[in-house]
Amino acid sequence: MTSPHNDLQPQGHQHAHSHSHGPAAPVSSHLRKVIAAVLIPVAAAVVVGLVVLWPGGAPAHERTGVGFDRQTQQGKVVNIDKVDCKDLNASQLPVSGEPAPPARGGTTGDGGAALCKKATVEVTSGQDKGRTFIEVVQPNAPRQLRKGQGVVVAYAPDAPHDLQYSVTDINRKFPLLLLAGVFALVVVAVGRMRGIMALVALALSFAVLTLFILPAILQGSNPLIVAVVGAGAIMLIALYICHGLTARTSVAVIGTLISLLLIGLLGSLFIGWASLSGNTDDNTGLIHGLYPHIDMSGLLLAGVIIGSLGVLDDVTVTQTSAVWELHQADPTMGARKLYQAGIRIGRDHIASVVNTLVLAYAGAALPLLLLFSIAQSGVGTVANSELVAEEIVRTLIGSIGLVASVPVTTALAALVVSADRTGPAGDSVAPALVRSGRGRRRRAKS
Numbered sequence: 001m002t003s004p005h006n007d008l009q010p011q012g013h014q015h016a017h018s019h020s021h022g023p024a025a026p027v028s029s030h031l032r033k034v035i036a037a038v039l040i041p042v043a044a045a046v047v048v049g050l051v052v053l054w055p056g057g058a059p060a061h062e063r064t065g066v067g068f069d070r071q072t073q074q075g076k077v078v079n080i081d082k083v084d085c086k087d088l089n090a091s092q093l094p095v096s097g098e099p100a101p102p103a104r105g106g107t108t109g110d111g112g113a114a115l116c117k118k119a120t121v122e123v124t125s126g127q128d129k130g131r132t133f134i135e136v137v138q139p140n141a142p143r144q145l146r147k148g149q150g151v152v153v154a155y156a157p158d159a160p161h162d163l164q165y166s167v168t169d170i171n172r173k174f175p176l177l178l179l180a181g182v183f184a185l186v187v188v189a190v191g192r193m194r195g196i197m198a199l200v201a202l203a204l205s206f207a208v209l210t211l212f213i214l215p216a217i218l219q220g221s222n223p224l225i226v227a228v229v230g231a232g233a234i235m236l237i238a239l240y241i242c243h244g245l246t247a248r249t250s251v252a253v254i255g256t257l258i259s260l261l262l263i264g265l266l267g268s269l270f271i272g273w274a275s276l277s278g279n280t281d282d283n284t285g286l287i288h289g290l291y292p293h294i295d296m297s298g299l300l301l302a303g304v305i306i307g308s309l310g311v312l313d314d315v316t317v318t319q320t321s322a323v324w325e326l327h328q329a330d331p332t333m334g335a336r337k338l339y340q341a342g343i344r345i346g347r348d349h350i351a352s353v354v355n356t357l358v359l360a361y362a363g364a365a366l367p368l369l370l371l372f373s374i375a376q377s378g379v380g381t382v383a384n385s386e387l388v389a390e391e392i393v394r395t396l397i398g399s400i401g402l403v404a405s406v407p408v409t410t411a412l413a414a415l416v417v418s419a420d421r422t423g424p425a426g427d428s429v430a431p432a433l434v435r436s437g438r439g440r441r442r443r444a445k446s
Helices: 005-021 031-055 173-218 223-243 247-273 282-290 296-329 335-364 366-374 381-385 388-418 424-445
Strands: 073-082 117-122 134-139 150-156 163-168
Touching: 031 173, 031 223, 031 247, 031 388, 073 163, 117 150, 117 335, 134 163, 173 223, 173 296, 173 366, 223 247, 223 296, 247 296, 247 388, 282 296, 296 335, 296 388, 335 366, 366 381, 366 388, 381 388
Parallel strands: none
Antiparallel strands: 073 117, 073 150, 117 134, 150 163
16 A cells, blocks of 8 residues: 555655756746736837837948057058168158057177068058058067068058058967867867857857947947847847746846846946046047047946947856756755755856956956056055046946845745746646645654
8 A cells, every 4th residue: 555655755856856967857838927017118118219220221421540549451561671761761650559658688780780570561442452551660569570571551542652551460369269269169179059159149149249239339329228128139149049038047138137126226326426538548538539428437338338248148048047946956946045056056156257347357457457566556546536436336336236136136036946846737736746745644644
């Protein structure tokens, strides 16, 4: 008489065990409707925002010839001659690199005079293809040229004929494309189908950024609204393509959305309170000069939102998956225990993610921090400068959003999986089997 009772217990354990190594179990139709009721309006709002704000391309403007706003072509260094710098008429030749201090043990001639490089550069694209010009490279210039090297040349149509072309940068397309190819191969080799879907999501996210977010801001749309709509589109595309159209992914989407709203509110408050203009360097100054209607402080806030999105996705998906796996390992756990177990995992995640975010921003601002170190400025003076204050606000707001996403997403996931106990399949069956087994054992003992 004991065999039926014993058979039911292993079945319950076997069912839960099989899910812990497979895909996420489906939730009940009722919960799917609840989740859809939350997400469908969000997705509809994102689509409406994309349609209303779609820019149709960046606005045209007259080139200033400054910085990135120059006409450029491809070129190639065809010859290098070393000559005494004193023998060159620098006023008649393009000079590569900014003037540098005297060399310490630099290349010199027999008489001790510094030697410059006189590079012959051929234009390899555009209407002047085949034309050559001379580029003088100072011995201490940060960018040196070598024969056969591909370069980017700037074209100034209003300059004298001999000064219309000059080398503005090195052509790095091949090493960058090679590195991108290696990255793609590694992702596919390790992630397999998930890796392929991640690359597809990455391409689509980049498309949203370049085809919608950037042109819409240039067209004069509010940068904050554009960033929210664009970030929502990227979030929906990336998460559902990478992780599937499941309840687990939907919970991660809701957690990410709540955290993004928090980041947007905090960013709007503290960027305004700290009087951060967003116009702090040559690039932002050029943007403001070309498009004075752009709200630079709004652009700064948009950057905070978009910059935080990538790390938020990682945190919310990890926390949701952790809660789902805990529930499948022990279907009897209620929402409270699931949250407590999930938040313990989240605390470890918080420590590593916040450290990663701070170091990423510090690494990007390292040259700036070095300048303040050279100037021997105090910590208060450095932090109060707008350049550093922007990075501090960006880092702290992003970190607050990341930290808040852990309890929010963990609580949502715990509530969803613990509430799903009445469906016909998936997560709801295992608890029913366990309860049935326990009831029959109690009746047998009595």
